Amino acid sequence: MKYLKRFITPLLIFIVAIFLREIVTFFSSETVQLVFIIKKISSILAIVGFTWLLIISLKSAKRRYLLNYDLNREDNLKARKLYTQFNVLERIVTFVIIILAIGVSLMLFDGVRKFGVSLFASAGIAGIIVGLAAQKVLGTILAGLQIAISQPIRLDDVLVVEGEWGWVEEITLTFVVVRIWDKRRLVLPTTYFIEKPFQNWTRSTSEILGTVFIYTDYNLPFDALRQELTRILEGHYLWDKKVNVLQVTDSKENYVEIRALMSAENSPKAWDLRVDVREQLITFIQKNYPDSFPKTRIKLQDHINTKTPE
Numbered sequence: 125m126k127y128l129k130r131f132i133t134p135l136l137i138f139i140v141a142i143f144l145r146e147i148v149t150f151f152s153s154e155t156v157q158l159v160f161i162i163k164k165i166s167s168i169l170a171i172v173g174f175t176w177l178l179i180i181s182l183k184s185a186k187r188r189y190l191l192n193y194d195l196n197r198e199d200n201l202k203a204r205k206l207y208t209q210f211n212v213l214e215r216i217v218t219f220v221i222i223i224l225a226i227g228v229s230l231m232l233f234d235g236v237r238k239f240g241v242s243l244f245a246s247a248g249i250a251g252i253i254v255g256l257a258a259q260k261v262l263g264t265i266l267a268g269l270q271i272a273i274s275q276p277i278r279l280d281d282v283l284v285v286e287g288e289w290g291w292v293e294e295i296t297l298t299f300v301v302v303r304i305w306d307k308r309r310l311v312l313p314t315t316y317f318i319e320k321p322f323q324n325w326t327r328s329t330s331e332i333l334g335t336v337f338i339y340t341d342y343n344l345p346f347d348a349l350r351q352e353l354t355r356i357l358e359g360h361y362l363w364d365k366k367v368n369v370l371q372v373t374d375s376k377e378n379y380v381e382i383r384a385l386m387s388a389e390n391s392p393k394a395w396d397l398r399v400d401v402r403e404q405l406i407t408f409i410q411k412n413y414p415d416s417f418p419k420t421r422i423k424l425q426d427h428i429n430t431k432t433p434e
Contacts, residue, residue, distance in 0.1 A: 130180050138173030141166045168229050175225040179218055186210050204278035204326075208295055211279070212272035215297050267314040268297035276317055277324060282332075282391040284323035286310065325391050333367055334394035336384040336402045340409065344416035346372060346382070352408045353384050353401070362397040364389050379418035 144166035190210060193203035271277060272295075281292045283302055288310055294301040300317060302310040316322075325332055350370040357363045367387035374381035384401060388394035409416055 130184070131177065134173045134176035134180060136173075137169050137176065141169035141173060144169070164232055167232050171225050171229050175221055178221055182214060182217060182221075186214055204280050205275060207280075208275055208278040209272050212268060212295055212297065216269065216272075219297075264298045264313055264315055267318045268295070270318060271295060271300075271314055276327075278326075281327070282325040284325070285312065285316075331364070331366075331387065331389060332391050332394045334386050334388060334398040334401075336386075336398050336405065337373075338382045338384070338402070338405055338409075339379045339418050340382060341416045341418055342375075342380055344380075344382075344409070344413055346370070348412070349382065349405065349408070352405065353386075356401055356404050357386055360397060360400065362388055362393045362400070378420055 144162055147162075190203075190207060193206055277283065277292050277295070277300065279292055279295060283290060283292060285302060288302070288304050288308075290302045290304040290308075290310065292300060293303040293309070296314075298314060300312050300314060302312065304310055353370050354368055357365075357368050364387050367385055369383075369385040371383050371385070372380055373383040384405065386394075386397055386401060388397050
């Protein structure tokens with residue numbers, strides 16, 4: 125029912141257009157100017173109503189088709205692909221429909237039609253001028269079309285772009301909106317994602333590995349820390365039970381670098397899992413091995429000067 129309500133207004137406009145065209149038959153021949161105006165208004169209303177119906181039909185068809193795909197699911201890769209393609213292509217088709225409707229409406233008037241013929245006669249020079257002036261705009265639109273087809277990014281993808289981490293919230297023909305983790309919005313032109321490198325954490329799957337780095341003294345027993353990591357992960361609701369690794373990844377003069385590697389279903393869960401694991405591992409070291417945090421050692425040696433008797 126809610127879908128049918130959207131068709132009421134354009135249908136009424138279309139009906140009014142037909143009614144106006146029929147009613148002019150009752151006017152006398154003395155009101156030629158009035159008949160002309162009413163016919164033009166009727167034609168314009170018919171074009172507006174028909175265009176509106178086309179756009180609403182397009183949106184309704186897209187919406188009904190995408191009902192079968194839920195973006196809120198954990199495994200939503202196919203849904204994100206389809207939402208991205210349909211949203212961008214819908215804007216393209218809508219733009220073309222509106223331009224055609226405006227063109228048909230203007231061609232109803234003789235003056236505009238004659239102007240159009242003369243414009244086409246000089247289209248070569250005008251095309252070059254417009255092409256040079258709108259080069260960046262056309263490049264941006266084509267980049268939006270390329271994103272819809274090749275899909276380097278999709279709706280709800282997790283990106284690291286311009287040093288910011290967030291989700292793709294909206295993709296249009298000319299710009300992309302990235303929702304940053306702290307609720308800010310980063311707006312970038314579509315050409316950015318064609319010309320510059322960026323990180324896409326959900327390109328092929330939403331699963332992601334999380335890392336936690338801890339720096340400790342050499343005297344820490346690594347097996348005890350490894351067992352503690354396993355205990356933490358097995359009792360944590362965010363862990364997907366796939367990756368559980370603890371390794372010593374570097375050693376310096378005053379400390380060793382320990383990396384804990386874990387997995388989660390998506391990047392937000394991986395982030396929360398990482399901060400929880402980091403906190404619990406540090407607490408474990410504080411309680412059980414408080415002397416194992418990095419320290420600087422200085423060895424003092426007493427020098428005793430002894431004099432030999434002469």
